[in-house]
Amino acid sequence: MTEKKGRQSDRPPEDLKKERDAFIQQFFRKGAQLTEELLRENERLRDKITELDAENGKLRAHLASDSAIRDLLRKIEELEQEKRDLVTQSVRMVAASDRFNSRYSEAEGELANLANLYVALSQLHSARSVRQVLRNLKELLAQFLGAGAFAVYLVDGEGSELMAIASEGVPVAEIDRLPVTKGVIGEAFSKGEIFFDETRDVSKGSIEDPVAVIPLDFDGRTVGVIAIFGTLPQKTEFVNVDTELFKLLGAQAAPALINARLFTDAGRKVPGVQAFLDLEE
Amino acid sequence: MAEYSCLIVEDSPMMRQLLVFALARVKNLRVTEADDGVDGLRKLAQTKYDVIITDINMPIMDGLKLVKRVRSDPVHKDTPIIIITTEGSQEDRQRALQLGANAYITKPIQAPQVIAKVKELLRID
Numbered sequence: 044m045t046e047k048k049g050r051q052s053d054r055p056p057e058d059l060k061k062e063r064d065a066f067i068q069q070f071f072r073k074g075a076q077l078t079e080e081l082l083r084e085n086e087r088l089r090d091k092i093t094e095l096d097a098e099n100g101k102l103r104a105h106l107a108s109d110s111a112i113r114d115l116l117r118k119i120e121e122l123e124q125e126k127r128d129l130v131t132q133s134v135r136m137v138a139a140s141d142r143f144n145s146r147y148s149e150a151e152g153e154l155a156n157l158a159n160l161y162v163a164l165s166q167l168h169s170a171r172s173v174r175q176v177l178r179n180l181k182e183l184l185a186q187f188l189g190a191g192a193f194a195v196y197l198v199d200g201e202g203s204e205l206m207a208i209a210s211e212g213v214p215v216a217e218i219d220r221l222p223v224t225k226g227v228i229g230e231a232f233s234k235g236e237i238f239f240d241e242t243r244d245v246s247k248g249s250i251e252d253p254v255a256v257i258p259l260d261f262d263g264r265t266v267g268v269i270a271i272f273g274t275l276p277q278k279t280e281f282v283n284v285d286t287e288l289f290k291l292l293g294a295q296a297a298p299a300l301i302n303a304r305l306f307t308d309a310g311r312k313v314p315g316v317q318a319f320l321d322l323e324e
Numbered sequence: 325m326a327e328y329s330c331l332i333v334e335d336s337p338m339m340r341q342l343l344v345f346a347l348a349r350v351k352n353l354r355v356t357e358a359d360d361g362v363d364g365l366r367k368l369a370q371t372k373y374d375v376i377i378t379d380i381n382m383p384i385m386d387g388l389k390l391v392k393r394v395r396s397d398p399v400h401k402d403t404p405i406i407i408i409t410t411e412g413s414q415e416d417r418q419r420a421l422q423l424g425a426n427a428y429i430t431k432p433i434q435a436p437q438v439i440a441k442v443k444e445l446l447r448i449d
Contacts, residue, residue, distance in 0.1 A: 154349070154435075155434065155435035155436060159435075165341070166337070182338050183338065186338065186432050186433065187432060188432070275432075
């Protein structure tokens, strides 16, 4: 009876068995649920990883793009600097070119002036008669200086009066003899100095008020003057080359006139070689 | 060797010399001188020139007559002509331009002005 009792006590009561089975079932059900949840979570995390990978890819691409932009900006800056250098260089070159052109222009002007002076000199000395020298002198004054009215005076034998021997723009007959000390003409003659006023309008002068007076030198003596009474309307001032021409005329006009006179007086004969050999003795 | 030729028609030896000096600085330009219009026509009949420079006031045949004759010459009817005038002779200048002159230079002559005008008409840089 005890054994039976014991055997009976080893066996779980029916209600406990049911409870146990229910628990086990619930346990497995919960386990299955948890597993399913874990699988879902795992799936979600995989998706998340994929998303993050994609995002990461995009960020990497973005970073690469930023780097390219930085490179481009750097390149632009370099090009801008190169452009600034080129502009500076170009400005320097333009300035150098301007200087060169200006110098070239000056040299051209100087060359033209020298040519004018050479032509003036050769024309003065190529004439072999007083008439021709005076004609050339008039043309020189008109063409080179733009002189509209002028006269060539020579001093008389006594050295007291200046007499006009040729003129342009004013008839010689209307030009009075002048004492060698009278007015600016007399003053320029007496002092042997070129007279002209740089500040005045040289187209507006007169016989009484000449705009320039050039003393004519021969062998260290002043033998006459060229008086310019006025220039052409478009010529209102004397420039550098004009003053050079004044000097040239002052030094060369009288010798040309006197040589032509002496040559005419000598019957236009060229002296024989003996005349030149005699000079050596 | 000269590529271009220029005829200067001017009675004043001084002016001719000035023009010759000025034009000597134009590269490849051969310059011929004539004393007046008749001499100019004679030279034009012998040679074809690329440009003609002529004074207006000249003895025997003046510049206006020369321009007229040149324009009726089949060889030189299109040759550029530069006339030399004084500031006061506007009528002559107008008449010369009407007759077919292409340009004018006013006395007193400035070499750079002559060079520029000749280069312009010959289209030389």
